[in-house]
Amino acid sequence: MSIIAVDLGGTNLKVGVVDGATVSSVQSVESHSHRGAAAALERLAGVIGGYDLTGVTGIGLALPTLIDSRNARVMVSMKGKFEGLHEIDFQQWSQSKFGRPIKIENDAHAALLGEWKHGAARGGRNVGMITLGTGIGTSIMIEGRLLRGRHSQAGNLAGHFVIDPAGFPCVCGGRGCAEAQQHLSAMSQIAAADKRFAASPLSQTKTLDYAAIFKSAESDPLAHDLRDRAIGVWGAVVTSMINQFDCEQVIVGGGIMRSADVIMPALQAAAGRACTPWGTAQIHPAALGDHAALLGMAVLLNEQFEYV
Ligand SMILES: [Zn+2]
Known part of the structure; x- marks a missing residue:
């Protein structure tokens, strides 16, 4: 059971396949955050579309902003950085593009979960x-x-x-x-x-x-x-x-x-x-470097992780 995990940073967009503690087939491309949300998602869909999705149960997307993870919505778009993200219906986007459910979360939450599961906070x-x-x-x-x-x-x-x-x-x-x-x-x-x-x-x-x-x-x-x-x-x-x-x-x-x-x-x-x-x-x-947020998104997709 694997997932496609994405860490959408202001400079780079990282994508990888996460299976348990293993992250593989990692790609990093420029995210072009100044071009706005629609362009970033199109670019992301192109990268994800290059992966074999057989056996992939979902998509996990970590983002550098406040996230309403209950409803898979971005709460605030920052000026000049993926402008328009708060208007995106990510669940609809993921289902229509890949036929897979998606979870989105703030990138610091994702990194903490990754480090908690596999890294320095175990x-x-x-x-x-x-x-x-x-x-x-x-x-x-x-x-x-x-x-x-x-x-x-x-x-x-x-x-x-x-x-x-x-x-x-x-x-x-x-x-x-x-x-x-x-x-x-x-x-x-x-x-x-x-x-x-x-x-x-x-x-x-x-x-x-x-x-x-x-x-x-x-x-x-x-x-x-x-x-x-x-x-x-x-x-x-x-x-x-x-x-x-x-x-x-x-x-x-x-x-x-x-x-x-x-x-x-x-x-x-x-x-x-x-x-x-x-x-x-x-x-x-931190022990996991760039992989922390990717591994953390797998925790969110694969486990019933509790929030407070
Ligand atoms: Zn401040």
């Missing part, structure tokens, strides 16, 4: 997941159940804990959210306003990103400060997640984890600052 029942990328994706499991809430947004928005009410404007419409404070547009503004910027190697990079910041952090004081500033924001999210959701462990994923040697000790220290009289929550790097 055996856990009270787990937080944080994915560090352009934004901050989060998901929470409480007593073995995925936190969803009345409006399907509980646990997904820990990246929008407000850590500076007078801070940078955020994509959510708020101000000073953790996500906004660590966003590369904020880092660019801070860097450009710093008197050390002209002498910094960061002024030579075409677009400022975390790869450049981490690369120069040991030799350049400005890069060092920006790195520590970002780690401070991520640590604040980790401490707040543990305080608010009673996590016993937090799994950290995302491309930035290539610098896990610097990030992980700082996040473990942040866990130590949480108010947890029972002990200390443990911070673990």
Whole structure:
């Protein structure tokens, strides 16, 4: 019994066949998110149509936005990123294209379920997941159940804990959210306003990103400060997640984890600052990389997974 799992990211669209703990025939193509939802789904249908669907019982689609998983609908389309997704009837789309049922879910929820079933959170029942990328994706499991809430947004928005009410404007419409404070547009503004910027190697990079910041952090004081500033924001999210959701462990994923040697000790220290009289929550790097969300979608399709 296998499923076709899809991780529809803002940059890449990943598709694979999931059978138990095995992910095979993975393809990754550009998702062209700026072209809107209809173009993305057409592209996706073309990729899925290239697979042999014999023995495939369903389609699982992980998406980087808030999802009403009860009704397989996207709750909000982000501006400039798959615009129009909230208008799509995914069940109808999947049945008409492939004759298969579909489940859709937020990508952080999917990654948490993948890590819980096969990766770093195996055996856990009270787990937080944080994915560090352009934004901050989060998901929470409480007593073995995925936190969803009345409006399907509980646990997904820990990246929008407000850590500076007078801070940078955020994509959510708020101000000073953790996500906004660590966003590369904020880092660019801070860097450009710093008197050390002209002498910094960061002024030579075409677009400022975390790869450049981490690369120069040991030799350049400005890069060092920006790195520590970002780690401070991520640590604040980790401490707040543990305080608010009673996590016993937090799994950290995302491309930035290539610098896990610097990030992980700082996040473990942040866990130590949480108010947890029972002990200390443990911070673990994600184990499944790009496959976590694909494996998590199989959990949702194949098991009666409980939400709260
Ligand atoms: Zn926000």
